[in-house]
Amino acid sequence: MNYILFDGPARTQLLPFTFTRPVADIRIGILTIREKWERYLDATTSTVTEDYLSEKFPMIEMEENIMINASFIPNLKLAELVMDLKENQALFHGDHMVAFSTKDTQDDIDFTTYEHLDYNEETLYIEHTWDIFSKNDLAIRADFELLTEGRKSQPIPSSNNVLDTHQIFIEEGAKLEFTTLNATSGPIYIGKDAEVMEGSIIRGPFALCDHATVKLGAKIYGPTTVGPHSKVGGEVNNSVIFGYSNKGHDGFLGNAVIGEWCNLGADTNNSNLKNNYAEVKLWSYQTENFAKTGLQFCGLMMGDHSKCGINTMFNTGTVVGVSANIFGSGFPRNFIPSFSWGGYSGFSTYLTKKAFEVAEVVMKRRDIDFSEIDKNILEAVFDLTKKWRKDAS
Structure with a gap:
C-alpha cells in the first residue's frame, strides 16, 4: 500500500x-x-x-x-x-x-x-505550536519504547551518576563521562555518536538525538528534546530543538520550540512565565492576532534559520519567524516576522541576498549544501510574509 x-x-x-x-x-x-x-x-x-x-x-x-x-x-x-x-x-x-x-x-x-x-x-x-513542547513528555515516552524494545543499551560508563538505569538507553558511539542522569521522572535517550560533556545534569524525560551535544555543565529539565547535530548548554526546561541548531552557552530556554539552523547567542534568555502569572497569549498566523494558549508557562517559538545576538532577552510568549536576525538590548516585540533585522529599537527587512549568504556558510559547516530548492523555499516564505514586516519597521 x-x-x-x-x-x-x-x-x-x-x-x-x-x-x-x-x-x-x-x-x-x-x-x-x-x-x-x-x-x-x-x-x-x-x-x-x-x-x-x-x-x-x-x-x-x-x-x-x-x-x-x-x-x-x-x-x-x-x-x-x-x-x-x-x-x-x-x-x-x-x-x-x-x-x-x-x-x-x-x-x-x-x-x-x-x-x-x-x-x-x-x-x-498536534494542533498548535505549543503542543510540540506541552505534549513532548508523552511523545518521548512513546518513542523510547518504540526505539528500544527488544534492544540492549550500550553500557553506561562508571564515572556517571545514574538513577533508574533501566530507563536510560545509550546508542552506539555515544560519549558521556562524569554526568548526572536522573531517569526516575522519565526515560533518557542518548543517540548515536551524541555526547554529554562533563558536569551536565539531566532529568528525564530527555532525548539527545544522533550527533547532538550537551555542553559542559548544562542543566536540563525534561521533557526536553535536542535534535540531531544540535548543541545545547546552560539551562533548558521542557523545550524541543528540531535539529542543526545551537544554544551553546549559558542562558535559560524554557517551554520553547526552536527550528533548524538557529543560533542563540551567549546568555540569551527567554521568559516562560508572566510577572502576573496570567495565561500566555501567542501570535497566531491564522487569525493574525494574539491567541490564548491556555498555558501559564509558554516561552519562545523560533522558525528555521533565525539567529539572535549575545544577551538577547525574549519576553513570555514570543514568536520569531523564519530567517530573522535579532540583536541589541531590551525586549524585542512578542511577534517578530520572518526576514526581520533588528531588535528593541525597531526592525528593517533582512534581504534574501544577505540571509542566503549566512545560510550557505552555516550549512556548509555541517557539510550540507544550501541548494537551489532551499533558496526557492525561503524566497517563497519571504514573499508570503511581506505583510507582517510592514508592521515591524
Whole structure:
C-alpha cells in the first residue's frame, strides 16, 4: 500500500515551523512525525503539502493510496487501523479525519460516499505550536519504547551518576563521562555518536538525538528534546530543538520550540512565565492576532534559520519567524516576522541576498549544501510574509 501524509487543517496554526517543512517533518519526542509513521507502517511515505514545498517534499501517488493526517502521532493500534482501511473508508477521531483510503485523484474525492469509521481511544494530536513542547513528555515516552524494545543499551560508563538505569538507553558511539542522569521522572535517550560533556545534569524525560551535544555543565529539565547535530548548554526546561541548531552557552530556554539552523547567542534568555502569572497569549498566523494558549508557562517559538545576538532577552510568549536576525538590548516585540533585522529599537527587512549568504556558510559547516530548492523555499516564505514586516519597521 502507498501511504501519503497530508498537512491537514492544523498547518496554519503550526507556523512558523510549517513555513519550511510539511507537518509530517515536525520533531516531537525523539523522532519526527514522519519517522514515527514509517516505523509503525514499515513503509516509506510521501507528502501532500504547499506547492512551494512540493519539490523538496514530493507526493508519490499510485493507483491505491492511504492518506494520513500528519497532525496525528501514531501508536500501534492507530497504525493497524490505518493499514486495515479499505477503499472508500475514512477513519475519524472525533471531528478530525485521521486517514482515508482511495483510488481517486485528489480533486475527485467525494467524502459523502465514504464509510466513516471511528477511533475513540486517546491519541496525540498536534494542533498548535505549543503542543510540540506541552505534549513532548508523552511523545518521548512513546518513542523510547518504540526505539528500544527488544534492544540492549550500550553500557553506561562508571564515572556517571545514574538513577533508574533501566530507563536510560545509550546508542552506539555515544560519549558521556562524569554526568548526572536522573531517569526516575522519565526515560533518557542518548543517540548515536551524541555526547554529554562533563558536569551536565539531566532529568528525564530527555532525548539527545544522533550527533547532538550537551555542553559542559548544562542543566536540563525534561521533557526536553535536542535534535540531531544540535548543541545545547546552560539551562533548558521542557523545550524541543528540531535539529542543526545551537544554544551553546549559558542562558535559560524554557517551554520553547526552536527550528533548524538557529543560533542563540551567549546568555540569551527567554521568559516562560508572566510577572502576573496570567495565561500566555501567542501570535497566531491564522487569525493574525494574539491567541490564548491556555498555558501559564509558554516561552519562545523560533522558525528555521533565525539567529539572535549575545544577551538577547525574549519576553513570555514570543514568536520569531523564519530567517530573522535579532540583536541589541531590551525586549524585542512578542511577534517578530520572518526576514526581520533588528531588535528593541525597531526592525528593517533582512534581504534574501544577505540571509542566503549566512545560510550557505552555516550549512556548509555541517557539510550540507544550501541548494537551489532551499533558496526557492525561503524566497517563497519571504514573499508570503511581506505583510507582517510592514508592521515591524
